Amino acid sequence: MEAPATAHDDPAESPARPTPSSSAELTVNSPEEMRELGRRLAEHLRAGDLVMLTGELGAGKTTLTRGLGEGLGVRGAVTSPTFVIARVHPSLGDGPPLVHVDAYRLGGGLDDMEDLDLDVSLPESVIVVEWGEGKVEELTDDRLHLLIHRAVGTVPSRGTTPGPPDTDEVRHVTLTGVGERWATVDLSVV
Secondary structure (H helix, E strand, O other): OOOOEEEEOOOOHHOOOOOEEEEEEEOOOHHHHHHHHHHHHHHHOOOOEEEEEOOOOOOOOHHHHHHHHHHHOEEOOOOOOOOOOOEOOOOOOOOOOOEEEOOOOOOOHHHHHHHOOHHHHHHHHHEEEEOOOOOHHHOOOOOOEEEEEEEOOOOOOOOOOOOOOOOOOOOEEEEEEHHEEEEEEEEHHO
C-alpha cells in the first residue's frame, strides 16, 4: 500500500451535516492489501462505531469487512449479506460483535432499515453498512465513511517487465471520520 495523504476538512464547508473530523487517502493494490486495511482499521474500532462503505460492485467492500472481522476476532466467515441483508458475527473474545449489513437492495433511508434494529445493536456492536450512504447517517452523528474507487485502466501484458500492479486490482480509498468520536483518531496511520 502506498503511504496515505492526510487532510482535515474546514468545518464551515458543510453546515447542514456533521463535519468530517479527519480524513486520509490511500491506494490499495490488491485484495490482500484491502483485507489487511480492514485488519488495521479494526484496531481503531470499538463498540458503538458505525462504518459506512461506499463503492461500486466489486470495489472490495466485503473484502475489507472480512479483514475487519479478522481484526475484531469475530466468529463466522464474513461473506456478503446481500440476500439476508444483515449478519451478526459474535466476538470470540471480549471485543464487540460485528454487524455486517448490505443495504444495496433496500430503498430509502433509515425508515426502510428499521426492521434491522440497528439503533438497538449500535451501542454494543461495530456496525458495518455496505451501500449505506443516504440510508444510515441518522443512526449517529459519529461515523467512519470509506469511499472505495476502482482504478480504471488496462491490465499490463503478461511476460512484460515487472511494474505497477494490475490496474483491475488497484483501489483508491478515502477514509472520512465524522463527529467527535473521530476527531482524535489519526486515520493516516491506518
